[in-house]
Amino acid sequence: MxxxxxxxxxxxxxxxxxxxxxxxxxxxxxxxxxxxxxxxxxxxxxxxxxxxxxxxxxxxxxGLTPRAVHALSRAGALDLLDGRPTLGGLALHGFGGSVHAPWPDHGAFPTRGTAIxxxxxxxxxxxxxxxxxxxxxxxxxxxxxxxxxxxxxxxxxxxxxxxxxxxxxxxxxxxxxxxxxxxxxxxxxxxxxxxxxxxxGLVHGVAARSYCTTPFGADPWIHSHLELRDADGVAQPGYGWIFPLGDGVNLGCGALSTTRHPAKVNVKKLLVSYADDQRDSWQLGTPERVTSALLPMxxxxxxxxxxxxxxxxxxxxxxxxxxxxxxxxxxxxxxxxxxxxxxxxxxxxxxxxxxxxxxxxRYGDAFSLARRLATLLTMPGLLAAVGPLGLRGPLAPQVMGAAARLMGNLVTPEDRDLTARVWLGAGKLSVGHDRFWHPESRPLFGR
The missing domain is CATH 3.50.50.60 (FAD/NAD(P)-binding domain)
Known part of the structure; x- marks a missing residue:
């Protein structure tokens, strides 16, 4: 690598x-x-x-979702992805289940993700x-x-x-x-x-990233693990990712945090535990170039x-x-x-x-709703309670397919399907809630 x-x-x-x-x-x-x-x-x-x-x-x-690939095309830089892996969607793991969710066939965006x-x-x-x-x-x-x-x-x-x-x-x-x-x-x-x-005071991220060698760097999925455990086997409020790069992978982990529910996890240590947990299945080398950062959202x-x-x-x-x-x-x-x-x-x-x-x-409704959902996920025990339903329940493929679309922000105001109507409608309700109940803390994009 x-x-x-x-x-x-x-x-x-x-x-x-x-x-x-x-x-x-x-x-x-x-x-x-x-x-x-x-x-x-x-x-x-x-x-x-x-x-x-x-x-x-x-x-x-x-990693680049189909929306990012589309943005690179708009920027006249799509050729930068020549020879890069084609990632066809999200593979979500945890709570005893796994679901593979391909990118939706959306006219506004390609069906290709990648990593560079x-x-x-x-x-x-x-x-x-x-x-x-x-x-x-x-x-x-x-x-x-x-x-x-x-x-x-x-x-x-x-x-x-x-x-x-x-x-x-x-x-x-x-x-x-x-x-x-x-x-x-x-x-x-x-x-x-x-x-x-x-x-x-609003939700933000804490993340760590590394690079690892593996013979499976050409895997066609973005992998996300929603159940992470530390070296003692204790479940932690975070998620892990593996982005195939062709000649290796970008492996990292992150946690969501707010003032009310701060992330009390050392993401660099959690990354090492995550790599250890995935080492056998991916034949991973030792994580290299480990870095971390705070992420506004x-x-x-x-x-x-x-x-x-x-x-x-x-x-x-x-x-x-x-x-x-x-x-x-x-x-x-x-x-x-x-x-x-x-x-x-x-x-x-x-x-x-x-x-x-x-x-x-362009972003106000979707960001307001996404902030609200992400804030809910910072509540202790919530992800552990709902995770098995999403990853092992009878509707897991449908639920995770919708989740992949929403996580990739692959909904446009012109979309009329059920998932889009629910998401767009909920976004407008979320913005209205912000304006009425929390005017002092909502991000305004300027006064």
């Missing part, structure tokens, strides 16, 4: 930044790269800046953005934003200050911009300066836009609470934002209203 991270080139003196640009994208992951490429192709002067050199790693399951290491995917997407005409720079950390004069339409961002190097070799540079795109993730310092606050941030700035991808907490996937939303949000820039340039309020409204329309 060859999933070792290529050593990034550590430039002692990164290339200097320009004084100004039209569209400044901070963060060159999938969300930032998709925004930069689409904006550059539309004729904008784009600067794509990241604090790390590429290729670089990120804690991730590496983030070191490869992110570097390739960044290269596509640069090839489309965006300028790129690495090794610069965004440390502060400078605001213009307040007006009736709001206070715009005038420039961003970046820092590179350490000690005597430290240098700073300020770049003026017309639009600023925040794509660094939820821990972005400049996002916090602009009021993007992670609402930790379901739009759980307080603000996502101002007059001339907007948050995309993880910075806007665009992660599915039911499966932890964010690559599809990262690509979609980047492409959608780039398409809105011309309208924002002509509007007195710019992006301040149109971007939150777009995210609410």
């Amino acid at each position: 060859n999933n070792s991270s290529p050593a990034p080139s550590q430039s002692p003196s990164p290339a200097p930044l320009p004084d100004r640009c039209e569209v400044l994208v901070v963060g060159a992951g999938p969300a930032g790269a998709a925004t930069a490429r689409a904006a550059a192709l539309a004729g904008h002067d784009v600067l794509l800046v990241d604090m790390q050199d590429f290729p670089r790693d990120k804690t991730c399951g590496d 290491p983030r070191t490869t995917l992110d570097a390739a997407l960044r290269d596509r953005a640069l090839a489309a005409g965006a300028r790129g720079a690495t090794g610069w950390k965004a440390v502060s934003v400078q605001l213009g004069d307040a007006a009736a339409s709001g206070t715009p961002v005038e420039s961003v200050t970046f820092r590179a190097g350490h000690g005597a070799r430290q240098t700073t540079r300020t770049v003026a911009c017309r639009f600023l795109v925040l794509a660094e993730g939820v821990r972005s310092g400049i996002a916090r300066q602009l009021g993007v606050q992670w609402l930790r 379901g739009g759980a941030v307080s603000r996502v836009a101002g007059v001339n700035w907007a948050a995309v991808g993880d910075t806007a907490a665009l992660v599915n609470p039911l499966n932890g996937e964010g690559i599809d939303y990262a690509l979609e949000s980047g492409l959608d934002l780039a398409a809105l820039l011309p309208d924002a340039a002509r509007s007195p309020r710019g992006l301040a209203d149109v971007w939150p409204a777009h995210l609410r329309e």
